[in-house]
Each structure stands twice: as structure tokens, then as C-alpha cells.
Amino acid sequence: MDARDKPGHGELGDQGLGGTVGEALDETAAALAAAGIDEPRRQARRIMVAALGLSPAEVFAHPHRRLDREEHARIQAMVRRVAAHEPLSRITGHREFWGRDFVLSRDTLDPRPETETVVEAVLARLTDREQPYRFLDLGTGSGCLLLALLSEYPQASGIGVDVAYGAAITARHNAARLGLGERASFVAGDWGAGLAGGFDAVVANPPYIATADLAALMPEVRDHDPRRALDGGADGLAAYRAIARDLPRLLVPGGLLAAEIGLGQADSVAEIIIAGGLAVERVAPDLAGIARVVLACRLG
């Protein structure tokens, strides 16, 4: 065995995993902790779920279930990759958002839980779920925002736009998997350019990291999310400026904008949106209490 074959810091040797689910869970959590992975126990449980095809409840309920060789090897392979800072969602190719399963691809951002604040904010503002709203999702990625909304408004329809052709294809695939394909269309394009108006709400989670800050992001993000999903230009606000210009044309009078923002961006983004001709209604916090979504409307 030469140095490359030896288990490194945070990896598991063949003998490292125990023979039962419970032992494997403990060993995995310890290996991930040693590799400096956040929330190692939670990650270890997610690995068990993904590698064994069990529900979280089954992992919890059957700690004495014995692992066969193949299961053991699958867990080991996943542990190595997660210990090397690859997100589990990239390894499995799936991420849950708004209680639904989304397929990811190399062109899509891995959807984040805080982005669900955009969906909540729209639901709180457009309270009649039976209206045939038309939604526009700018920078749709996996399609998670548009598809979450369409799942809540059964009469609504919408368009998702992404500059990455591969993202539009993945979003279309997700729409079909979720049974929403008839009401959702996805196109490759540059924000709202080339789209006619008539939208009741525009949602967007644009790239908002300043270019100079990209290098310091966690490797899970920097090395695995597409750069164009992250890079917001010199001050992180370039996408908001580009989007704001088109909003009065895209929205119906009284139409709503719900845009996700990064840490500390509320005032700057509100200013850009007001300069674009909309009225800012409020800034909604996420579950951590961080200002996360700017809500604005086109005055009628």
C-alpha cells in the first residue's frame, strides 16, 4: 500500500465501518467530523438514507440491521466524496425543495432552504390560490421556484428563464416528473429580454455574490455550484440592475416582484428596484431572521 491508498484524514479504512446501520452511522459521523464537515451526524444520516434507500425514520428505527458488502461499499464511496467537500445532493443528483424532489445537473444551482422564503412571501401576498396567475421565474436553475409556486396555485401557469440551456432542460425534466409540465415552460435567455409582459408575479433568485468574494466561499459551493449561478459582478448587484430595467414591462399593473437577496443587500436592492419604477412593499426574513426577500409591486 503506498501513500495514495492509505485512508487519509477523515476517510474510512475498510475496517472503519461497522457491520450494522447504527455502527456505520457512528463511524460515518466520526469520519466526517474528522474531515471538518459541518453537522457530521446529520450528514451521516443523509448518507445512510441515500446509500441504503431507507427513510430517515427507518435508519433511526433499525440500527441493528446488518449491512451487506455492496451497501458497505456504497456508504464508503459516499463518505469519501462528502469528506472531500462534495455536497451529497451533487452525489445523488437530487435535492428536496418545498417538499418536492428536484433533479440537479451541472448547470443548476443546488437549491437552498432559505429560497423557500420566496415561495412563502408570494403565498402570503397572493392569497387566492384558485386564480389563473401567470408567473415568471428569472434565473430558474432547477425550476424549483416556479414549480413550487405552480404546485400551490393549481390554475396558474408560468415561464422559467435561464441563461444556461442545460438548466432550462433540467427544469423542464423536473416539471414533467412533478406532473406540472402542462403549465410550465422553460426557455434559455437573458433575464426578461425578448419576453412580452402580462405576468402577475416575477420571482427571482439571481446570482448575488461579489466576484471578489467567490474564492472564499466554502468548497461545497465554490467547487460544485455553477459560477454563473453565484457571480453577481463587482458589487454582487449586477443581476438586480439588469432585471429591474425590465420589470415595469414584464409585470401587469399591481403585479408583484419577489426577489431573493444576499446578506446585507436589502437597502441596495430596494434602491435599484425603486429606481426601476416599482414600489417596495416589504423585506421578508428567512427562518434564521436574515432579510432574504424584497417584495415590490408595479403600481397600477
Ligand SMILES: C[S@@+](CC[C@H](N)C(=O)[O-])C[C@H]1O[C@@H](n2cnc3c(N)ncnc32)[C@H](O)[C@@H]1O
Ligand atoms: C442563484 S441561481 C438560482 C437558481 C434557482 N432559481 C434556485 O433558486 O435554486 C441563479 C440562476 O440565474 C441564472 N442566470 C445567470 N445569469 C443569467 C442571465 N443573464 N439570464 C438568465 N439567467 C441567468 C444562473 O444560470 C442560475 O441558474
